[in-house]
Amino acid sequence: MLSRKNKEKAIKIAFLLAASASIIALGLIMYFLINEALPTFLGFDAMGEHFEGVSFVDFIFGDKWKPVSENPQWGILPLIMGSVWVTILSSIIAIPLGIMTAIYLAEIAPNKVREIVKPMVELLASLPSVVIGFFGLVVVAPILLDMFEIRFGVNMLNASIMLAFMAVPTITSIAEDSIHSVPTELREGSLALGATRFETIRRVVLPASLSGLCTAVILGMSRSIGETMVVLMVAGGAARIPNSIFDPVRPMPASIAAEMGETSFGLEMHYFALFAIAMVLFMITFLFNLLADHIAHKYKQVGSASL
Amino acid sequence: MNSNEMTMPRAIIPDTPGFHARRRLKQEAWFLLFRGAVVINGLALFIILGYMVYYGLPAISWDFLTGQPTEGGMAGGIFPCIVGTFYLSIGSMALALPMGVAAAIYLHEYAKPGLFMRIIRLCISNLAGVPSVVFGLFGMAFFVAARDLGGLGMGVSIAAGCMTLAVLILPVIIGTSEEALRSVPDTYREASLGLGATKWQTIFKVVLPSALPGIMTGSILSISRAAGETAAIMFTAAASYNPTLPSSIFDEVMALPYQIYSLSVSSTNPEASLPLQYGTSLVLVTLVLGMNLIAIVIRSRMRKRLSQ
Numbered sequence: 001m002l003s004r005k006n007k008e009k010a011i012k013i014a015f016l017l018a019a020s021a022s023i024i025a026l027g028l029i030m031y032f033l034i035n036e037a038l039p040t041f042l043g044f045d046a047m048g049e050h051f052e053g054v055s056f057v058d059f060i061f062g063d064k065w066k067p068v069s070e071n072p073q074w075g076i077l078p079l080i081m082g083s084v085w086v087t088i089l090s091s092i093i094a095i096p097l098g099i100m101t102a103i104y105l106a107e108i109a110p111n112k113v114r115e116i117v118k119p120m121v122e123l124l125a126s127l128p129s130v131v132i133g134f135f136g137l138v139v140v141a142p143i144l145l146d147m148f149e150i151r152f153g154v155n156m157l158n159a160s161i162m163l164a165f166m167a168v169p170t171i172t173s174i175a176e177d178s179i180h181s182v183p184t185e186l187r188e189g190s191l192a193l194g195a196t197r198f199e200t201i202r203r204v205v206l207p208a209s210l211s212g213l214c215t216a217v218i219l220g221m222s223r224s225i226g227e228t229m230v231v232l233m234v235a236g237g238a239a240r241i242p243n244s245i246f247d248p249v250r251p252m253p254a255s256i257a258a259e260m261g262e263t264s265f266g267l268e269m270h271y272f273a274l275f276a277i278a279m280v281l282f283m284i285t286f287l288f289n290l291l292a293d294h295i296a297h298k299y300k301q302v303g304s305a306s307l
Numbered sequence: 308m309n310s311n312e313m314t315m316p317r318a319i320i321p322d323t324p325g326f327h328a329r330r331r332l333k334q335e336a337w338f339l340l341f342r343g344a345v346v347i348n349g350l351a352l353f354i355i356l357g358y359m360v361y362y363g364l365p366a367i368s369w370d371f372l373t374g375q376p377t378e379g380g381m382a383g384g385i386f387p388c389i390v391g392t393f394y395l396s397i398g399s400m401a402l403a404l405p406m407g408v409a410a411a412i413y414l415h416e417y418a419k420p421g422l423f424m425r426i427i428r429l430c431i432s433n434l435a436g437v438p439s440v441v442f443g444l445f446g447m448a449f450f451v452a453a454r455d456l457g458g459l460g461m462g463v464s465i466a467a468g469c470m471t472l473a474v475l476i477l478p479v480i481i482g483t484s485e486e487a488l489r490s491v492p493d494t495y496r497e498a499s500l501g502l503g504a505t506k507w508q509t510i511f512k513v514v515l516p517s518a519l520p521g522i523m524t525g526s527i528l529s530i531s532r533a534a535g536e537t538a539a540i541m542f543t544a545a546a547s548y549n550p551t552l553p554s555s556i557f558d559e560v561m562a563l564p565y566q567i568y569s570l571s572v573s574s575t576n577p578e579a580s581l582p583l584q585y586g587t588s589l590v591l592v593t594l595v596l597g598m599n600l601i602a603i604v605i606r607s608r609m610r611k612r613l614s615q
Contacts (some may be wrong), residue, residue, distance in 0.1 A: 008506055008507055018405075018413060021477065026434050096344070097347060100345075101348055108341060119600075120348065120349055122603060123600070128595055131359070131567070132355070134568075134571055137572070172348075196333075196334045197334060198337050198338065219436070222436050227439075228438060228537075253538070260443075282441050286433055289432055289436040290429075293432060
């Protein structure tokens with residue numbers, strides 16, 4: 001029988017192990033991504049043949065992604081540009097929308113309205129991505145075809161609009177928290193000096209919550225880059241660098257999800273290359289998250305004294 | 308600007324009624340814009356739900372909900388998909404909940420601020436930000452792949468899907484459980500410790516029961532998250548057509564979200580099964596939003612009780 005003190009210690013260690021599970025999980029994810037991605041660059045042997053790897057630079061900056069042609073080419077620049085453009089375009093829609101909603105919720109809305117709007121934003125966040133993709137495919141695409149003289153209804157614009165509505169709740173909830181945590185004295189001071197409520201929001205509250213707003217924007221964008229089903233279903237799927245917002249694109253997650261089913265496990269370049277894309281995608285979202293975390297910590301407001 | 312140049316007052320703040328009116332007008336214009344943003348969000352939600360209900364409702368019948376799919380999934384019911392989604396979401400929650408709650412207990416009750424704590428938090432927030440397709444590939448390489456390829460050899464199966472989803476929802480559970488623990492007043496802990504209870508007894512008999520509603524909210528939210536997830540189960544658990552119900556946890560299953568995807572994108576004639584797609588979407592949306600509503604109600608009740 002363990003003594004009372006030792007039992008307490010054992011329990012603490014058990015909890016510590018549980019808490020370490022997320023470190024282990026993240027470590028395993030990285031390990032498997034890197035492990036399966038490396039043969040893309042180092043080459044590998046399969047079915048008695050040796051396959052040469054591609055160089056990392058050619059992989060990232062090559063502008064032709066032709067995995068299944070006679071003479072396959074493994075440049076993922078079109079996929080990266082697809083992701084980048086879709087993310088930028090959706091951010092142009094989502095950032096103003098999300099931050100304005102957050103300002104409304106934190107500063108303007110009467111309690112009763114807030115109690116309705118906040119759950120609404122949460123429900124928007126909880127819509128499964130496949131449903132949003134489906135909506136873009138069967139509702140938004142025909143509308144876009146009607147409105148503009150274009151050949152494809154599933155294109156960059158469509159995907160960006162759908163992604164925007166997935167990013168808005170993320171941006172809104174983080175931004176609202178940070179606006180909400182601005183000390184009341186600051187607002188009172190500004191109002192007492194004769195500023196209007198809007199002037200107070202613009203000149204006092206928003207600058208004071210800037211780090212939180214940045215975190216919100218970064219995490220919102222990170223969500224757009226990694227979102228899979230929407231870009232798989234409504235981005236159009238053409239692996240070309242887009243020239244207009246109506247061009248179909250093939251962002252990285254779409255390429256992975258669409259092509260992984262056709263490859264054979266661990267036996268061909270295509271399989272390893274898709275893991276390499278996933279590794280690039282993971283690194284991008286990882287950096288975004290680190291950046292968000294860094295900003296949140298470095299510029300953390302502690303009361304009103306640190307302003 | 309040079310600080311000893313006092314050119315500010317007169318030039319910028321003229322005290323005329325017209326100027327006041329203009330400031331007020333500017334405020335009203337901006338506030339209108341803020342309200343507009345909220346209305347756009349609301350419209351987006353209601354338009355999406357409206358389409359699902361309007362086109363999906365006619366497709367829904369008892370046979371649709373309890374029947375087997377026929378003709379390669381192009382007709383018939385979606386019962387196997389409902390069952391599959393049920394297994395996957397409940398299974399992943401059951402795996403992640405003990406782990407997540409224990410992690411939250413460590414973070415909130417035991418850990419002292421420091422480097423280790425910072426690292427754990429960083430990992431949790433990064434885990435929450437990993438794209439779902441990356442989880443899918445990870446699950447495929449780790450859980451699905453045969454042993455000689457470096458995996459655990461579960462094959463495309465419920466087990467592999469549940470484990471992948473469990474990793475995906477772990478951050479959700481940790482986050483909500485921690486919030487629940489934070490909502491338990493410190494006086495409870497002090498009273499229990501003061502009566503001579505050990506830390507573990509305090510946590511198990513005092514803190515956890517009070518945090519239970521919050522933890523329940525978290526588990527409901529994580530079930531709904533797992534139920535709607537598609538990319539993570541694509542290569543780990545989902546079958547596009549498998550009308551018989553799974554007989555073991557090592558079987559492939561159909562699942563609602565994957566069914567919507569495979570009918571609307573990868574089938575040969577998506578137009579033909581459009582009512583079916585709407586119906587399936589409506590079922591999924593109802594499940595997911597219903598669970599979220601329940602969670603929201605529990606949470607708002609809990610907050611009200613706390614603020615009293």
